[in-house]
Amino acid sequence: MEMSLKRRETMHRLCAKGLEIFNEKGYYNTSLDDILTELNLSKGAFYHHFKSKEDYFISIxxxxxxxxxxxxxxxxxxxxxxxxxxxxxxxxxxxxxxxxxxxxxxxxxxxxxxxxxxxxxxxxxxxxxxxxxxxxxxxxxxxxxxxxxxxxxxxxxxxxxxxxxxxxxxxxxxxxxxxxxxxxxxxxxxxxxxxxxxxxxxxxx
Amino acid sequence: MEMSLKRRETMHRLCAKGLEIFNEKGYYNTSLDDILTELNLSKGAFYHHFKSKEDYFISIxxxxxxxxxxxxxxxxxxxxxxxxxxxxxxxxxxxxxxxxxxxxxxxxxxxxxxxxxxxxxxxxxxxxxxxxxxxxxxxxxxxxxxxxxxxxxxxxxxxxxxxxxxxxxxxxxxxxxxxxxxxxxxxxxxxxxxxxxxxxxxxxx
DNA sequence: CCTTTAACCGACCCACCGGTCGGTAACAGA
DNA sequence: TCTGTTACCGACCGGTGGGTCGGTTAAAGG
Incomplete structure (x- = not known):
């Protein structure tokens, strides 16, 4: 069950940008859309990779x-x-x-x-x-x-x-x-x- | 323009309880209703005494x-x-x-x-x-x-x-x-x- | 090619919360 | 007793933001 390259790459982009913005503005003060907009990604993409905002942050x-x-x-x-x-x-x-x-x-x-x-x-x-x-x-x-x-x-x-x-x-x-x-x-x-x-x-x- | 006793007392109760709960749970994680419920007060009462949540916190x-x-x-x-x-x-x-x-x-x-x-x-x-x-x-x-x-x-x-x-x-x-x-x-x-x-x-x- | 599955889209849902507003109750002063 | 003001009530509004879901696109595998 290898994770596809595409998947890994998108997840990593999300994590990297997430850390950057969470660090800047705080976790609760940052909406998912704040991050997704900057990456030109959608809610759908996000929830395809992570099961929740919390799960996402733990990954980070x-x-x-x-x-x-x-x-x-x-x-x-x-x-x-x-x-x-x-x-x-x-x-x-x-x-x-x-x-x-x-x-x-x-x-x-x-x-x-x-x-x-x-x-x-x-x-x-x-x-x-x-x-x-x-x-x-x-x-x-x-x-x-x-x-x-x-x-x-x-x-x-x-x-x-x-x-x-x-x-x-x-x-x-x-x-x-x-x-x-x-x-x-x-x-x-x-x-x-x-x-x-x-x-x-x-x-x- | 003396502030009435009733007014002072209610404002003080609000501030004291507010400090307590904000300190416990954080400012953004505490809704006004969280505080008002504990004091048996209403939104109306609150906004009669303070012009905003921010103003309220600054008072505290x-x-x-x-x-x-x-x-x-x-x-x-x-x-x-x-x-x-x-x-x-x-x-x-x-x-x-x-x-x-x-x-x-x-x-x-x-x-x-x-x-x-x-x-x-x-x-x-x-x-x-x-x-x-x-x-x-x-x-x-x-x-x-x-x-x-x-x-x-x-x-x-x-x-x-x-x-x-x-x-x-x-x-x-x-x-x-x-x-x-x-x-x-x-x-x-x-x-x-x-x-x-x-x-x-x-x-x- | 054709099929399947992964990647992604975005409209929508809903709970929450700060703030508004039209009221009522109580009390003070005349 | 009448009147005005202060204290308070609570239904409602509107924005926000996490999470859902029925799709479409694209790549991979046969």
Whole structure:
């Protein structure tokens, strides 16, 4: 039962454009026709491929968002160096607009999580799963950093991961409008400041 | 042109219940009838007091949200002590559920800001104003702390304020469901850790 | 070719919701 | 007691948007 090429292509076009517009205007504020018009497709075409708007969005989450978050925030962590600068770099990079896509994939998570919170339990779960994957990987790389002597022994890795994620998510709310250059700089600076307090103390000569 | 007592009372009942339900289910996901049914009021009554749903929400923001945020996050800062523990305490307190009201007023801001972002410019502005007041007060108390010798001279107060607000906001996204006890604890611990790195270095004996 | 099935079209349905409007009840002041 | 005003009622309107369905086109397979 191979999916035909045509089918795959149309579904992918729908998902890609859907992510773009949902990200711009929000899920509930975007009608299917908003998306279909831009693709010159009809309601009929849509419901031939997806069984509902919800099903459609879940496809987007699983096919596009997961990969993007993974590529931007999880894979960069896979290194043997000191994890703290690596984490800073990955966050800095994730905040950079228009890198190859012009969407801030880390931010979307915050927006969508808030939007679906208490409105759609199922979609919320899928989104939370993504955060969980990120968190687990952060914790693991932090623990490795502890073993390798980059991070002080007293540090609570789970707590640090939570704090990193929270501050990153929260930046979205603040960066919503304009002047994001300054905000991003402030954020990265303070993050580094915070990370300094997690480092193993320099041994006195 | 005094507003009659009856009028004030009904308007206040509407605002209070509105805040409660909007906070629970979101603005766009709550119909006026959802609120009116609970108060045994009619559409007619509503439009006798407010000119639109938007106008109504703005009333809620200005009459209720502003005060609450002020009381929870701004007023506690007004002290002559070391500001850092004061800030921690205010955030800890703001995260405490069911203190006298069972709504986390700090959190609402994050939710509503996200919800109105790109959907209603005017309401977004009112909400951002609240954040701004908070930020300005944070910066001011941090600067005072610097003068008083509690905070190291190299610290960028604006950056710190941004970082505090971001992490606080972001906690909402993570605390959405269950297990908030643990998360709150982790957050406060890491915040303290971060603050330690802002303190004036202990003078060597 | 002819048949079958996948891809797609778009008119239509209906529930929901913000907002309107012509009323009624109650109360205050004269 | 009469009158005007304030508070409130609830049927109704109209736009919106998810989802349906009876089609048509086009490609694939025999």
């Amino acid at each position: 989450v699983q096919n596009l968002m997961v990969q993007k978050v993974y590529a931007l925030l999880v894979e960069p962590l896979d290194t043997f160096e000191n994890p703290l600068p690596i984490i800073v770099e990955s966050l800095e990079n994730a905040l950079e607009p228009g890198r190859q896509n012009e969407m801030a994939y880390g931010f979307m998570l915050n927006d969508f999580l808030t939007e679906f919170h208490k409105r759609n339990e199922e979609i919320s779960r899928y989104l939370k799963d993504i955060i969980n994957v990120w968190e687990v990987n952060l914790v693991s790389v932090l623990k490795k950093g502890k073993v390798d002597g980059h991070i002080a022994r007293h540090v609570d890795c789970e707590g640090v991961a939570t704090y990193i994620i929270a501050s990153f998510m929260g930046m979205r709310t603040l960066m919503m409008d304009s002047s994001n250059r300054q905000l991003k700089y402030q954020y990265i600076q303070q993050l580094k400041q915070y990370f300094k307090s997690l480092e193993t103390e320099r041994v006195l000569a | 923001v200005q009459n209720l949200m502003v005060q609450k945020v002020y009381a929870l996050l701004v007023e506690p800062l007004d002290t002559f002590e070391n500001p850092l523990p004061i800030i921690v305490e205010s955030l800890e307190n703001a995260l405490e559920p069911g203190r006298q009201n069972e709504m986390a007023y700090g959190f609402m801001l994050n939710d509503f800001l996200t919800e109105f972002h790109k959907r209603n410019e005017e309401i977004s502005r009112y909400l951002k104003d609240i954040i701004n007041v908070w930020e300005v007060n944070l910066v001011s108390v941090l600067k005072k702390g610097k003068v008083d010798g509690h905070i190291a001279r190299h610290v960028d107060c604006e950056g710190v304020a941004t970082y505090i607000i971001a992490s606080f906001m972001g906690m909402r996204t993570l605390m959405m469901d269950s297990s908030n006890r643990q998360l709150k604890y982790q957050y406060i611990q890491q915040l303290k850790q971060y603050f330690k790195s802002l303190e004036t270095e202990r003078v060597l004996a």
